Amino acid sequence: MGLCAIGQATMVTPPFTGYSMKFADLGLSEDLLKAVDAAGYTEPTPIQAEAIPAVLMMKDLIGIAQTGTGKTASFVLPMIDVMAAGRRRALMPRSLILEPTRELAAQVAENFEKYGANHDLKMALLIGGVQMGDQLKALNEGVDVLIATPGRLMDLFERGKILLSGCELLVIDEADRMLDMGFIPDIEFICEKLPENRQTMLFSATMPPVIKKLADKFLSNPKQIEVSRAASTNDNITAFKINVEQRKKRETLEWLLGNDHVETAIVFSNKKTTVRQLNKDLQRSGFKSGEIHGDIDQNTRQKELERFKSGDINILVASDVAARGLDIKGVSHVFNYDTPWHPDDYVHRIGRTGRAGAKGRAFTFVTKADAEAIGNVEKLTKSKIDVFGKDDVRVELKDAPKPPPKPKPKKDDVGAPKKVREDKSERDQKPAKEPKAPEQDKPKRAPKKDVKQDRADKPKQPRKRRDEDSEPVPPGEWNGPQPGFLGVGFKK
Numbered sequence: 001m002g003l004c005a006i007g008q009a010t011m012v013t014p015p016f017t018g019y020s021m022k023f024a025d026l027g028l029s030e031d032l033l034k035a036v037d038a039a040g041y042t043e044p045t046p047i048q049a050e051a052i053p054a055v056l057m058m059k060d061l062i063g064i065a066q067t068g069t070g071k072t073a074s075f076v077l078p079m080i081d082v083m084a085a086g087r088r089r090a091l092m093p094r095s096l097i098l099e100p101t102r103e104l105a106a107q108v109a110e111n112f113e114k115y116g117a118n119h120d121l122k123m124a125l126l127i128g129g130v131q132m133g134d135q136l137k138a139l140n141e142g143v144d145v146l147i148a149t150p151g152r153l154m155d156l157f158e159r160g161k162i163l164l165s166g167c168e169l170l171v172i173d174e175a176d177r178m179l180d181m182g183f184i185p186d187i188e189f190i191c192e193k194l195p196e197n198r199q200t201m202l203f204s205a206t207m208p209p210v211i212k213k214l215a216d217k218f219l220s221n222p223k224q225i226e227v228s229r230a231a232s233t234n235d236n237i238t239a240f241k242i243n244v245e246q247r248k249k250r251e252t253l254e255w256l257l258g259n260d261h262v263e264t265a266i267v268f269s270n271k272k273t274t275v276r277q278l279n280k281d282l283q284r285s286g287f288k289s290g291e292i293h294g295d296i297d298q299n300t301r302q303k304e305l306e307r308f309k310s311g312d313i314n315i316l317v318a319s320d321v322a323a324r325g326l327d328i329k330g331v332s333h334v335f336n337y338d339t340p341w342h343p344d345d346y347v348h349r350i351g352r353t354g355r356a357g358a359k360g361r362a363f364t365f366v367t368k369a370d371a372e373a374i375g376n377v378e379k380l381t382k383s384k385i386d387v388f389g390k391d392d393v394r395v396e397l398k399d400a401p402k403p404p405p406k407p408k409p410k411k412d413d414v415g416a417p418k419k420v421r422e423d424k425s426e427r428d429q430k431p432a433k434e435p436k437a438p439e440q441d442k443p444k445r446a447p448k449k450d451v452k453q454d455r456a457d458k459p460k461q462p463r464k465r466r467d468e469d470s471e472p473v474p475p476g477e478w479n480g481p482q483p484g485f486l487g488v489g490f491k492k
Helices: 030-038 046-056 071-083 102-115 133-141 150-158 175-180 184-193 209-218 246-259 272-284 298-310 343-350 368-381 418-429 451-457
Strands: 061-064 095-098 123-126 145-148 169-172 199-204 223-226 237-243 265-268 289-292 315-318 333-336 360-366
Touching: 030 071, 030 102, 046 061, 046 071, 046 223, 061 071, 071 095, 071 102, 071 169, 071 199, 095 150, 095 184, 102 123, 102 145, 102 298, 123 133, 123 150, 133 150, 145 150, 150 184, 175 184, 175 199, 175 209, 175 343, 184 209, 199 209, 246 272, 246 333, 246 360, 272 289, 272 315, 289 298, 298 315, 333 343, 343 360, 343 368, 360 368
Parallel strands: 061 199, 061 223, 095 145, 095 169, 123 145, 169 199, 237 360, 265 315, 265 333, 289 315, 333 360
Antiparallel strands: none
């Protein structure tokens, strides 16, 4: 595969053409090749072709690749062969894979089960949202591969339920997403608890400065693989933006779902409340939809994903918690119901379609308030998103029917409209109003009394103070005002 210059540690790998390379050329074991063949794969993707030999050679690695490029298999496959030799011990996992979300962790676990079918490897999934009992039991029995989210791993580590001193291999997946979710301090803490003599791999769709600094700190002379420019979008995806008013978003979405040859679609929203309400509205309109977001427990989320994969529903309304790691074949459309707040999320959202060489379409709804957000997306991807127009519609658009012409009013012999003439003749035939009867003399009102004079005639009463009683009250008697209901039914 590679050439090593004398006296240098840098491995130079020839560019991968993607046509003649086979998995058998990458140095994988026979048992692993059988599992890969059984899964239906014969040719590696560019990142797999470059990363697998480097991992087998126990080198540290930085992989920069957009979503949907086969990145997960590029570290799962060689890890299976590397971990095949060795002995597992209780509470001390031999390798660790860190994922930002539960969905991504579950996706990686599925890959290990599929490709490791012919190997005697024990794997454990350490994620939140489920009870710890089974996870602790697996750790006590010893695991070769531990797949974890930082939160749950930190929780068990602080309780003394797991030891990291025996970890030989570390994978930090979706590092830029870890940064967005605030996990970088946890990652640094975990890395400091691992043995220094280990192999470390870092994968990310983008490489912001913070991630570069993390790599410089914890990786040793890594080989860097970049199969596409940072934050690029898949060429198999046709992307559009639609300028729409906020109140017309749902109407626009339903029209596209019904008229753009949608087979399966993921609809992304920025807010969990919008996800819930939109799913209800789509179901009321007759669409087969489901929802997935952070407020749903792990078991329910997994069931919704299984329904989507099996075809029970063909529309999945999701928040960004599901934007990464969902490797679902045949997603024909992605709809950004809300323009993503972070431009990186745009790349990961639309990456759910156009996977494994298939074609896909992505629509982003843009309101006036989203002008800055969509501008940041176009700046990051270095490409303008086309505005969806009539030429992009997949159904024949029929012109709206014209309203029937109003009948012209008929004219009589004189030339004036007949209706006007009739109205005029009717007005002429109406009897004239009768003259009003003379008003009779009304009795005159009595002269008003001189109020001021009456007040002057009345003797003035001295004012009482608020706390002064009119008469002395015997001891023990009520001296306040008497409520009206106390006097009902009683005789004085």
